[in-house]
Amino acid sequence: MTVSEKDEAPVVVVGAGPIGLAAAAELLHRGAEPLVLERGRQAGAAVAEWGHVRLFSRWAEVVAPSARRLLEARGWRGPDDDAYPTGAQWAADYLRPLAAALGGRVRFGAEVTGVARRGRDRVVDAGRDTEPLTVHVRTSGGEERITARALIDASGTWHTPNPLGGDGLPAAGERDAADRITHQLPDLSDLQLRQRYAGRHVVVAGSGHSALTALIVFDELAAERPDTRITWLLRRGRFGDTFGGGAADQLPARGALGNRARAAVEAGRIAVETGFRTDVVERDGHGRLRLATVDGRRVSDVDEVVVCTGFRPDLSWLSEVRLDLDTTLQAPVRLAPLIDPNVHSCGTVYPHGAAELGHPEPGVYLAGMKSYGRAPTFLAMTGYEQVRSIAAELAGDPESARRVELTLPDTGVCGGSGLFDQQADGHVGEQPDEGTGGCCGAPAETAASAPATR
Structure with a gap:
C-alpha cells in the first residue's frame, strides 16, 4: 500500500x-x-x-x-x-x-x-x-x-439473540415453535399484539433488565386482564442480585426497574421457576407449548414465550x-x-x-x-x-x-434492558439491551446499548 x-x-x-x-x-x-x-x-x-x-x-x-x-x-x-x-x-x-x-x-x-x-x-x-x-x-x-x-x-x-435453549443452542423443538417465541419485548400499545398476549399464559425467560422489563409490562397487562398468567424462568438457582442495585443505583431509572419487578414477584403475581434450563419445547394436543428441562421439570400450557437471554x-x-x-x-x-x-x-x-x-x-x-x-x-x-x-x-x-475521558454511573447489575419509570401519560418506560438496545445495546446504551446494525 x-x-x-x-x-x-x-x-x-x-x-x-x-x-x-x-x-x-x-x-x-x-x-x-x-x-x-x-x-x-x-x-x-x-x-x-x-x-x-x-x-x-x-x-x-x-x-x-x-x-x-x-x-x-x-x-x-x-x-x-x-x-x-x-x-x-x-x-x-x-x-x-x-x-x-x-x-x-x-x-x-x-x-x-x-x-x-x-x-x-x-x-x-x-x-x-x-x-x-x-x-x-x-x-x-x-x-x-x-x-x-x-x-x-x-x-x-x-x-443475533441467544436462544431459549439452556446450553446456548436452540432447544429441541424451539425452531418449530418459532411462531410462539419472540426475542424482543412486544409493543403492547399495538392493539393486535395486546390481544395476542391478553388472557394467555406468557413465559418470560432471562434474568437481565430486558426480562425485568417484560415482567412489568405483562404484570400491568394482567392487572387489566386477570386471566393473564405470567411465569418467569430463571436459569440461575436463586434470585441473588437479579433485581439489581435498587435505590443505590446511580442510574435511578434502572434501580426503579428492579424494585418494581421484585414487588410483582413478592406479591405472587408472577410464578417463578429457578434453575430452569430449557432443553425441549414441544406442542401439546391443543397447540400450546410445554417447556422441559433435562431433569424432567416442566412448564405446561404455555401460549407465548418471550426470550430475554441476551445476544x-x-x-x-x-x-x-x-x-x-x-x-x-x-x-x-x-x-x-x-x-x-x-x-x-x-x-x-x-x-x-x-x-x-x-x-x-x-x-x-x-x-x-x-x-x-x-x-x-x-x-x-x-x-x-x-x-x-x-x-x-x-x-x-x-x-x-x-487517556481516559469517561466516568461511569456506579452500581446496579446489568444484563439487558429495562423498563424503569411511570410516565405522566401512564405508560411505562423501558429499555432493551444495544440497543444500543443494551444495558443494560444489545442491545441504554448507557443504558444501553442499543444494538447497532450493520
Missing part, C-alpha cells in the same frame, strides 16, 4: 447505529475520512425495532460529544438533557440528524459480507501490515469491493482477519477481564479504548455492543469513549488514545 493510497482510503465503519455514527464523527473531527456502511434503510435501524422502549439514560448520556459538536455546528438544538428518550426518539431526534450531517459518508442498503487483507487469506503472513483491507459489500446493485485503511466494526448484536456477536463475516478473542466471552482478549459479568456491573467496568480493542490484524477494531461479545453490561457512554480512543489511535495520537 503506497503512502498516497493509504491516505486516500477511508476508515470503514460498519453500522449506522449510535456507536458507528459516533465513530464517524470522531474520525471526521480528527481529519480522517470515514465511510459508514449500514445494511438498513436508515440510521438507527435496529434502534427503531425497539422504538417503543424508553432508555435508562438521560439524553445527556446518549449523545456522543463528537456528534454533539458536529450537530450543533449545523444548528441542531438537542432535546432536554434530563429527559429520557424512547428508542424511536433517539433515532428520530439524534441518529438520523447525525447521519444527515455526515452526508454521503453514510451509505444505506450496504450489507458487509466479509473483510480481508487485500490478496491474502488469514493464513498468509506477508503484507498484513502494508496491504489495505478489502471490504466486501452487498447492495441492491450487486457486489462491491471497498478498499479501507482500517475497519471499525460497530455492527452490534441485535440480530451474541456475529463473527462469520470476519473469518479472514486475525482476531484475538476471549474463549468464553468472544470479546477482545484484553477487554474480556474488564467486562466479565461474574465480576463487573456497568459501573465497575474500567474505561477502555484502542489498546484493549485492537487485534493481531492491523487496523481492525470491534467497538460498541459487539466488542462485549456475550457480556451484557454495555453502556452507550462506554462505546463513545471506545471510538474516541480508536479515532485518536488511527490519527497518530497515541497519548490521547490512552
Whole structure:
C-alpha cells in the first residue's frame, strides 16, 4: 500500500447505529475520512425495532460529544438533557440528524459480507501490515469491493439473540415453535399484539433488565386482564442480585426497574421457576407449548414465550482477519477481564479504548455492543469513549488514545434492558439491551446499548 493510497482510503465503519455514527464523527473531527456502511434503510435501524422502549439514560448520556459538536455546528438544538428518550426518539431526534450531517459518508442498503487483507487469506503472513483491507459489500446493485485503511466494526448484536435453549443452542423443538417465541419485548400499545398476549399464559425467560422489563409490562397487562398468567424462568438457582442495585443505583431509572419487578414477584403475581434450563419445547394436543428441562421439570400450557437471554456477536463475516478473542466471552482478549459479568456491573467496568480493542490484524477494531461479545453490561457512554480512543489511535495520537475521558454511573447489575419509570401519560418506560438496545445495546446504551446494525 503506497503512502498516497493509504491516505486516500477511508476508515470503514460498519453500522449506522449510535456507536458507528459516533465513530464517524470522531474520525471526521480528527481529519480522517470515514465511510459508514449500514445494511438498513436508515440510521438507527435496529434502534427503531425497539422504538417503543424508553432508555435508562438521560439524553445527556446518549449523545456522543463528537456528534454533539458536529450537530450543533449545523444548528441542531438537542432535546432536554434530563429527559429520557424512547428508542424511536433517539433515532428520530439524534441518529438520523447525525447521519444527515455526515452526508454521503453514510451509505444505506450496504450489507458487509466479509473483510480481508487485500490478496491474502488469514493464513498468509506477508503484507498484513502494508496491504489495505478489502471490504466486501452487498447492495441492491450487486457486489462491491471497498478498499479501507482500517475497519471499525460497530455492527452490534441485535440480530443475533441467544436462544431459549439452556446450553446456548436452540432447544429441541424451539425452531418449530418459532411462531410462539419472540426475542424482543412486544409493543403492547399495538392493539393486535395486546390481544395476542391478553388472557394467555406468557413465559418470560432471562434474568437481565430486558426480562425485568417484560415482567412489568405483562404484570400491568394482567392487572387489566386477570386471566393473564405470567411465569418467569430463571436459569440461575436463586434470585441473588437479579433485581439489581435498587435505590443505590446511580442510574435511578434502572434501580426503579428492579424494585418494581421484585414487588410483582413478592406479591405472587408472577410464578417463578429457578434453575430452569430449557432443553425441549414441544406442542401439546391443543397447540400450546410445554417447556422441559433435562431433569424432567416442566412448564405446561404455555401460549407465548418471550426470550430475554441476551445476544451474541456475529463473527462469520470476519473469518479472514486475525482476531484475538476471549474463549468464553468472544470479546477482545484484553477487554474480556474488564467486562466479565461474574465480576463487573456497568459501573465497575474500567474505561477502555484502542489498546484493549485492537487485534493481531492491523487496523481492525470491534467497538460498541459487539466488542462485549456475550457480556451484557454495555453502556452507550462506554462505546463513545471506545471510538474516541480508536479515532485518536488511527490519527497518530497515541497519548490521547490512552487517556481516559469517561466516568461511569456506579452500581446496579446489568444484563439487558429495562423498563424503569411511570410516565405522566401512564405508560411505562423501558429499555432493551444495544440497543444500543443494551444495558443494560444489545442491545441504554448507557443504558444501553442499543444494538447497532450493520
